[in-house]
Amino acid sequence: MIRFDNVGKRYANGGDALSELSFEIGTGEMVFVTGHSGAGKSTLIKLLALIERPTRGQIVVDDEHLATTRGARIAAYRQRLGLVFQDYRLLADRSIADNVALPLKITGCDDTELQKRVRAALDLVGLGGRERVRPSMLSGGEQQRVGIARAIVARPALIVADEPTGNLDPQLASEIMQLFVALAHTGSTILVASHDLHLIQRMKKRVLVLDKGRLIDDFRPGKGA
Amino acid sequence: MSRRKQKREAEAMSPPANIRVARNRGLARPTAMQWLAQHRAALRAAVAQFFAHRLGSLVNVLVIGLALALPLVLDHTVRNLGRVGGALDEQRDLTVFLDPALDAGDVAKAMSAIEAVSGVAAVQRRSPEQGMTELRQLPGFEAAAEALDRNPLPWVALVTPADVVIQSELATRLEAVAGVDLVQHDAAWRERLDRILELLRRVVYVLAGLLGIGAMLLIANAIRIDVMARREEISIVSLLGGSDAYVRRPFLYGGALYGLLGAAAAIALLWAVHLAVREPVASLAATYAADFRLSAPSLLSSTVALGVGLVLGWIGALVAATLQLLSDRAD
Numbered sequence: 001m002i003r004f005d006n007v008g009k010r011y012a013n014g015g016d017a018l019s020e021l022s023f024e025i026g027t028g029e030m031v032f033v034t035g036h037s038g039a040g041k042s043t044l045i046k047l048l049a050l051i052e053r054p055t056r057g058q059i060v061v062d063d064e065h066l067a068t069t070r071g072a073r074i075a076a077y078r079q080r081l082g083l084v085f086q087d088y089r090l091l092a093d094r095s096i097a098d099n100v101a102l103p104l105k106i107t108g109c110d111d112t113e114l115q116k117r118v119r120a121a122l123d124l125v126g127l128g129g130r131e132r133v134r135p136s137m138l139s140g141g142e143q144q145r146v147g148i149a150r151a152i153v154a155r156p157a158l159i160v161a162d163e164p165t166g167n168l169d170p171q172l173a174s175e176i177m178q179l180f181v182a183l184a185h186t187g188s189t190i191l192v193a194s195h196d197l198h199l200i201q202r203m204k205k206r207v208l209v210l211d212k213g214r215l216i217d218d219f220r221p222g223k224g225a
Numbered sequence: 226m227s228r229r230k231q232k233r234e235a236e237a238m239s240p241p242a243n244i245r246v247a248r249n250r251g252l253a254r255p256t257a258m259q260w261l262a263q264h265r266a267a268l269r270a271a272v273a274q275f276f277a278h279r280l281g282s283l284v285n286v287l288v289i290g291l292a293l294a295l296p297l298v299l300d301h302t303v304r305n306l307g308r309v310g311g312a313l314d315e316q317r318d319l320t321v322f323l324d325p326a327l328d329a330g331d332v333a334k335a336m337s338a339i340e341a342v343s344g345v346a347a348v349q350r351r352s353p354e355q356g357m358t359e360l361r362q363l364p365g366f367e368a369a370a371e372a373l374d375r376n377p378l379p380w381v382a383l384v385t386p387a388d389v390v391i392q393s394e395l396a397t398r399l400e401a402v403a404g405v406d407l408v409q410h411d412a413a414w415r416e417r418l419d420r421i422l423e424l425l426r427r428v429v430y431v432l433a434g435l436l437g438i439g440a441m442l443l444i445a446n447a448i449r450i451d452v453m454a455r456r457e458e459i460s461i462v463s464l465l466g467g468s469d470a471y472v473r474r475p476f477l478y479g480g481a482l483y484g485l486l487g488a489a490a491a492i493a494l495l496w497a498v499h500l501a502v503r504e505p506v507a508s509l510a511a512t513y514a515a516d517f518r519l520s521a522p523s524l525l526s527s528t529v530a531l532g533v534g535l536v537l538g539w540i541g542a543l544v545a546a547t548l549q550l551l552s553d554r555a556d
Contacts, residue, residue, distance in 0.1 A: 049464060072468055079466030089461050105266060106467045108259030150465070 001027040001062055001158065001189045002048070008056035009043050009213075017043040018213040021057070025191065025206075027157075030184040032200045033193045035210035041193040042086075044210070045162045048191065049083055050074050062157060079107055082151035082188075084161035088143045090135040096146045097122065097131035103154040121149040124179060126172075140167035148176060152183060159183065161192045165199060177203055264474065271478035274451065285447045285483055289534075290490025292440040296433035297495045297522075297530055303425045305519050309418070319392065321382040321399050322407040325353075332380045335404030339382050342402060344395045349383040356381060379406060437537055444483045444541035448476050452549040459550070469550060476546040477539055484538020488531045495522050 002025040009018040018040045025031050033041050046052040047059055050066060059066040064077050082103075090099050097118050104114045122128050125145035135143050144167045151159055159180065165173035177199060180190045194200060200207055209217035275282045323335050340348045356378040361370045386395050396408045452459065459472050503519050510517035 051464070072470075075463075075466050075468035075471070077466075078464065081466070083464060085464075089464070091458055091461060102462065103465045105263075106462065106465055106471060108256070108263050110259065110262065 001025055001029070002191070003060040004057065005060070006057040007047070007054045007059055009040075009047065009052060010055045016213050018047075018054075018210075021210075021213070021215050023208060023215060023218060025189060027189055028184055028187045030180060030190040030203075030205045031192070032203070032205055032207045033191065033210060034195055034197065034200055034207055036195070038212075039210040040213040041195075041210060042162060043213070045160055045191075045193050048158075048160050049081065050077060079103070079154070080157050082154065082156035082159040084144075084147050084151045084159070084164040086163040086166060088135070088140075088147045090143055090146055090150075092134065092136055095132045095134060096127065096138070096149075099135065099146055100149045100153050102150060107154060109154075117153050117155075118149075121153040122146075124152070125149045125176070141169065141172060144168060145172075145176070148179070152179075152188075156188065158189045159191070161190070163194055164192060165194065165196060170199075173199055174202070181205075263471070267474035268478045270475040271482055274475065274479055275482055281447075282483075285443065286486045286490055289440045289443050289483060289487025290494060292436045292443065293488055293491035293530065293534060294494035296429055296436055297491050297526075298498050299425070299429045299432060300526070301495060301499065301522055303422060303429055306418070306422055306425070308520060309517065317386060317392065319384040319386065319396055319399065320409040321384055321402075321405055322409070323380040323382070323404050324406045325377065325379040327380070327404050331404055335402060336380075336382060338402045339384065339399060339405070342395070342398050344387050344398065345384055346387045347385040349385075351381040351383060353378040353380060437533065440484070440487060440534075441537045441541040444480050444487075444538045445545035447483060448480050448542040448545040449549050451479060452476060452546055452553075456553060459553070469547075472550065473543070473546045477542045480538040480540075480542020480545070481535050482538065484534040484536070484541070485531060486534075487538070488534025491534070492522065492527050492530055 004021050004023050007018055007021040008016065010016050021040075021044070033044060035041055043052065047054055047066070048061065050069060054067060061077070062080070064073075066077075069077055090096075091102075100118045100121055101114055104117060109117070118131070119128065122131060125148050127142065127145055127149065135146060138146065144164060148161070148164055151161065161180075165176055168176060173196070177192075180192065181203070184190045204221045206221070207217070207219040208215060209219065321339060323332060327335065336348065336350060339345065353376045357370060357376050360378070361367050384395075384399065386392060392410050396410050399405060399408045462472055499519060499522060506519050507517070
C-alpha cells in the first residue's frame with residue numbers, strides 16, 4: 001500500500017527534514033509515526049498528501065509514484081486519501097455537515113448518498129444531530145472530530161492523520177483511535193502521526209519512530225523492535 | 226459509544242472487502258449526471274457569492290454595463306443613420322429644373338430631349354402651377370406664395386434613372402440638354418454619408434473591442450480579488466482532492482454572471498437612451514417633412530450583447546482564476 005524507499009526531504013534553507021527513510025505499510029494496517037517535535041512527522045504527512053515532494057528517493061502509494069504525480073492525477077490521488085489536519089482546516093462559513101460533505105461533493109456524489117454518508121460520519125464521531133452548527137461554535141476537540149468525520153466520509157483507502165487526538169480528552173482520543181482500528185479492520189490503511197506515547201502504547205499497533213528525520217525504530221507489537 | 230457499536234458503524238461506512246481497492250476511485254470519475262450536479266453546485270455557489278457581497282457585485286455590474294453600453298449605443302446610432310441613408314437610396318430620382326424663360330414650345334422640346342438622354346428610365350413632368358400648389362401645402366409657405374404677383378417656378382422634370390446608371394454621370398448628361406437650368410441630385414451627399422457611416426462603424430468596432438477588453442479586465446480583477454479572499458477555502462478543497470477545474474468552476478460561473486448581468490445593464494442603458502431620444506428625433510425629422518422614427522434595439526443585437534458579455538466574463542474569470550491559482554501555488 002505505502003512504500004518509502006530511501007526518501008529524503010531537504011528544504012530550501014538547507015535543513016534535512018527527512019533522510020534515508022525506508023519502510024512499507026500493508027493494506028489495512030494501522031501504523032503510528034512518533035517522535036519529538038521536528039523529528040519529521042509532519043513532513044512525512046505532507047509528502048504523503050503531496051503537499052511537499054521528496055528531494056530524494058521514491059514514495060509509492062497503491063502503485064502511484066508520488067514523485068511523478070502531476071496535474072489532474074494529484075487531485076485523483078488526494079480523493080483516495082482521508083486527511084486529518086492538526087489545525088482542523090475547516091471552512092468557518094459552512095456548517096459542519098457542509099464541511100464533512102466536501103470530499104463527497106468533489107467526487108460528485110449524489111445528494112441522497114451524500115446526506116446518508118455525512119450523517120453516518122458525524123454519528124460515528126459523536127456529533128450526530130449537530131449538522132447545522134458552524135465550526136466556530138464548537139470546541140477544539142469537536143472541531144477535530146469534524147475533521148476526522150470529513151476524512152472518513154468518502155471511505156478512503158488510506159487515512160493519514162496528523163495529531164488527530166491532540167485536542168481531545170483521553171476518553172474521546174481513545175474512542176477516535178478505536179474508530180480508526182475499526183476502519184483498518186474494514187481494509188483502510190491508517191497512518192497516524194502522534195506524540196502521545198501513552199495513547200500509542202495503549203493501542204498496541206506498529207510504531208515508526210523518527211528522530212531528526214531518520215527512522216530510528218520500527219516497532220511491531222509482539223515482534224519487538 | 227461502545228466499541229462494538231463503533232466497529233459496526235465503521236463497517237457500515239465501508240464497502241465490502243472485495244470492492245475495497247476500487248472504492249473512492251469510482252467516485253473520482255463522475256457520471257454525466259454527477260458532472261451536471263457539480264456544475265449546478267458551482268453555479269449555486271457563484272450566485273451565493275454574488276449575493277453575499279451585494280453592493281460590490283452591483284457596482285461591478287454597473288461599471289461593466291457602462292463599459293459595454295457605449296459601443297451598444299454607438300452601434301444603435303450607426304444602424305439608425307444607416308436607415309436614413311437607406312431611405313435616401315430609395316429616392317434616386319433627379320430633379321431637372323428648366324429655364325423659367327422658356328416658352329411652351331421650348332419646354333416640350335426640352336422635355337423630349339431629356340427623355341431621350343441615355344440612362345433615363347422615366348420622366349415625370351411638373352408644371353409651374355403644380356409646383357405652386359405643392360409649395361402652398363408646405364407649412365409656412367402659404368402666405369409667401371400668396372404674396373407673389375406671378376408664379377416664378379419653372380417647369381420641372383423628375384427623372385428616374387435606369388438601374389445601372391451612375392447618378393452623377395447622368396446629371397452631367399442632363400445638364401448638357403438645351404433649356405436645362407439646374408440638375409439636382411443627392412449622390413454626393415449620400416456618398417459622404419456612406420463614408421461617415423463606414424467611419425463610425427469602424428469606430429464602433431474599435432471601441433467595442435477596447436471597451437470589451439476593459440470589461441473583461443474589470444471582471445478578471447473582481448474574480449482575482451474573490452480568489453484571493455477565498456485562498457484558505459481553495460487550499461482546503463485542493464487538499465481534499467478538488468481538481469483545478471473543480472476549484473475554478475465557481476469563479477468561472479461568477480465571471481459569466483458578471484458578464485451576463487453587465488450586458489443586461491448595458492442593454493437597459495441602451496433602451497433608456499433610445500426612449501430618451503426617440504421623440505426628439507421624430508420631431509426633428511418632422512421639421513424636414515420626413516417620417517423617420519428610431520428603430521428599437523433588435524432582439525438579435527440584445528442576444529448577441531448578452532452572449533458577448535457572458536463569454537467575456539467567462540474568459541476574464543478563467544484567466545484571472547488560473548493566474549491567481551498558479552501564483553498561489555508558486556507561493
